Amino acid sequence: xxxxxxxxxxxxxxxxxxxxxxxxxxxxxxxxxxxxxxxxxxxxxxxxxxxxxxxxxxxxxxxxxxxxxxxxxxxxxxxxxxxxxxxxxxxxxxxxxxxxxxxxxxxxxxxxxxxxxxxxxxxxxxxxxxxxxxxxxxxxxxxxxxxxxxxxxxxxxxxxxxxxxxxxxxxxxxxxxxxxxxxxxxxxxxxxxxxxxxxxxxxxxxxxxxxxxxxxxxxxxxxxxxxxxxxxxxxxxxxxxxxxxxxxxxxxxxxxxxxxxxxxxxxxxxxxxxxxxxxxxxxxxxxxxxxxxxxxxxxxxxxxxxxxxxxxxxxxxxxxxxxxxxxxxxxxxxxxxxxxxxxxxxxxxxxxxxxxxxxxxxxxxxxxxxxxxxxxxxxxxxxxxxxxxxxxxxxxxxxxxxxxxxxxxxxxxxxxxxxxxxxxxxxxxxxxxxxxxxxxxxxxxxxxxxx
Numbered sequence: 001x002x003x004x005x006x007x008x009x010x011x012x013x014x015x016x017x018x019x020x021x022x023x024x025x026x027x028x029x030x031x032x033x034x035x036x037x038x039x040x041x042x043x044x045x046x047x048x049x050x051x052x053x054x055x056x057x058x059x060x061x062x063x064x065x066x067x068x069x070x071x072x073x074x075x076x077x078x079x080x081x082x083x084x085x086x087x088x089x090x091x092x093x094x095x096x097x098x099x100x101x102x103x104x105x106x107x108x109x110x111x112x113x114x115x116x117x118x119x120x121x122x123x124x125x126x127x128x129x130x131x132x133x134x135x136x137x138x139x140x141x142x143x144x145x146x147x148x149x150x151x152x153x154x155x156x157x158x159x160x161x162x163x164x165x166x167x168x169x170x171x172x173x174x175x176x177x178x179x180x181x182x183x184x185x186x187x188x189x190x191x192x193x194x195x196x197x198x199x200x201x202x203x204x205x206x207x208x209x210x211x212x213x214x215x216x217x218x219x220x221x222x223x224x225x226x227x228x229x230x231x232x233x234x235x236x237x238x239x240x241x242x243x244x245x246x247x248x249x250x251x252x253x254x255x256x257x258x259x260x261x262x263x264x265x266x267x268x269x270x271x272x273x274x275x276x277x278x279x280x281x282x283x284x285x286x287x288x289x290x291x292x293x294x295x296x297x298x299x300x301x302x303x304x305x306x307x308x309x310x311x312x313x314x315x316x317x318x319x320x321x322x323x324x325x326x327x328x329x330x331x332x333x334x335x336x337x338x339x340x341x342x343x344x345x346x347x348x349x350x351x352x353x354x355x356x357x358x359x360x361x362x363x364x365x366x367x368x369x370x371x372x373x374x375x376x377x378x379x380x381x382x383x384x385x386x387x388x389x390x391x392x393x394x395x396x397x398x399x400x401x402x403x404x405x406x407x408x409x410x411x412x413x414x415x416x417x418x419x420x421x422x423x424x425x426x427x428x429x430x431x432x433x434x435x436x437x438x439x440x441x442x443x444x445x446x447x448x449x450x451x
Contacts, residue, residue, distance in 0.1 A: 001180060004180070004324055004325060005180055013030070013031055013037065014029070014030055014031060014034045015031055016028060016029070025185075026186075028184065034350075041320060042188070044219060044347060046058070046167060048215055049163070049165040055158075056194075057156055057164055060167075061145070061147075061168070062138075063138055063171075064137065064138075069144075070120065073143050073270055074238050078238050080116040082117070084098070084112050084114050085112045086110065087111065087112065088103070088106055089105050092175055093175065095114035097176070117175060122134055123136070137170075137171040139172050140313075141189045142267070144166070145164045145166055145191070146268055148164070153296070160195055160196055160197055161194065163193060164193050165191070171185060173185060179250070181321055182255065187317050191311065192313075193310075194310040196307060196309075200308075201241075202242075205242060205262045212258055212312050216319075220323055220327060220343070221322055222326060225249045226246055226249075227247040228246060229244070229247050237261065239267060240263060241263070242261070244259070245259045246260070257318055257322055260313075261310070263308070263309040264309070268295065269306050272295060295307075324342070327341075327343045327344045328340075339400055341401065343403070343425070346405045349404060351403070352384055353404065353407070353408060354384075355385070355387065356387045357409075358390075358412065360388055360391075365412070366388060372410065375438075376442055385404075399425065405445055406441075407423040408438060414435075419432050420435060
C-alpha cells in the first residue's frame with residue numbers, strides 16, 4: 001500500500017484533500033492522471049451497463065436528498081455504526097472493528113460502551129438555519145433511482161425486466177476512514193437497480209453476479225484475486241433477501257469490492273403511497289407522504305406488481321485501488337536496474353500514447369511530433385501527450401510508471417522517410433512503423449478494431 005500511495009502522489013494520481021492546511025482525513029483529490037483513470041473506469045462501467053445493453057437506462061439525480069426519502073428507506077433508523085471512545089487517548093473507533101476490547105491506537109482497554117452513530121451528513125436548506133428545514137447528502141445513489149422509477153417508466157415506456165444505472169457522489173460520515181481511498185467520507189458509486197418480477201429475482205441475481213465478475217476481469221483484475229462471499233442471513237442489510245459480495249485481495253487484506261444484493265420489493269414499496277393496496281410482502285410502514293404508486297400493472301389481470309430489485313453496487317475508489325494494485329509491478333532489468341510498470345488495460349490508461357521528439361525543442365522534430373499527436377488525439381480515444389523532454393530513456397520510464405501503453409519516438413530518420421519508432425510498454429519491444437499506420441495500431445490496441 002505504501003508503494004501505491006507514494007506512486008499516486010509522485011505521479012499525480014491522488015493527493016490528500018486540503019493538504020496545504022494539513023489535510024482532512026477520509027478526503028482525497030484526484031490529480032491530472034487520477035482523474036483520467038477514474039473517468040475511464042466510470043466510462044467502462046457505463047458502456048457495459050447502458051451502451052452494450054437494450055434493457056438499461058441512465059440517470060443523474062440530485063445529491064441533496066429530502067428527509068422523507070431517507071425516512072421511508074429506513075436509513076434514518078438503521079444507517080448507523082457502533083462507536084466507542086478511548087478514555088485515555090481520546091480516539092474514536094468503530095466497535096465492530098476492534099481487535100478484542102482494546103484501543104487500536106494506545107492499546108488501552110478503558111473504552112466507552114458502544115453507541116449508535118448515524119453516518120449521514122445533514123445540511124440546512126434555505127436562508128434560516130432553524131433545524132426544521134434540512135436535507136441529507138445522499139449516503140447512496142440508489143434511493144434517487146427508486147424515487148424516479150415512475151418518471152423513467154413513463155418517459156421511456158420500459159417493460160420489465162429493465163434497469164436504471166447511475167454513477168455519482170455519495171457521502172458517509174465514517175468514524176474511522178482508513179486504508180487510503182478504500183474507506184472515505186466522500187466517494188463515487190456505480191450502481192444499477194435492475195427491476196424484475198418476483199419469482200425471477202433469484203435467476204437475475206445469479207446472472208448479475210456472473211456478469212460483474214466478468215467485467216472486473218475485463219478491467220485487468222485477476223480472477224485469482226477475487227472471492228465470492230454469500231452474506232449470512234444475520235448480517236444482511238434490512239432491505240436484502242440475499243447479497244453476494246465480490247471480495248478482492250487488497251493490499252490491506254480481503255475486503256468487499258462490489259456487492260450484488262436482492263433488495264426484493266422493499267424500496268419501491270417503501271416509497272409508494274397506500275401500500276396496503278399493493279399487497280406488498282415486504283411491508284415496512286405505511287407511507288402517507290408519497291404521492292406515487294411505484295408499481296407496474298399487469299395488462300391482462302390488471303393487478304399491480306411491485307418489482308423486485310437486483311442491485312450491483314460498486315465504489316469507484318475501491319475499483320480504482322484494486323485496478324491500480326493489479327497493474328502495479330516492479331521488474332528487474334539487466335545491470336541490476338529496475339523499472340516500475342503500471343500494466344493497465346489500454347482502455348483504462350490515463351495517457352493512451354506519448355509522442356516524443358528525439359531532440360528537445362528541435363523545430364522539425366517537434367513540429368512532426370505535434371502533428372502526429374494531433375492526429376492521434378483526433379481519434380477521441382483518450383488523452384495523447386507530447387513529451388518534449390529530450391531524454392528518451394527517462395521518458396520511457398516515466399510512461400511505464402503511469403501506464404502509457406505506447407510511446408512513439410520521432411527521430412531524424414522520421415524526417416527523411418516518414419517512419420517512427422513505436423515502443424510497447426509491457427514487452428518493451430520497438431517497431432518501426434509508417435506514420436500513417438499509427439492511428440490504426442492505436443485504435444486496435446484500445447478497442448480491438450481498425451480505423
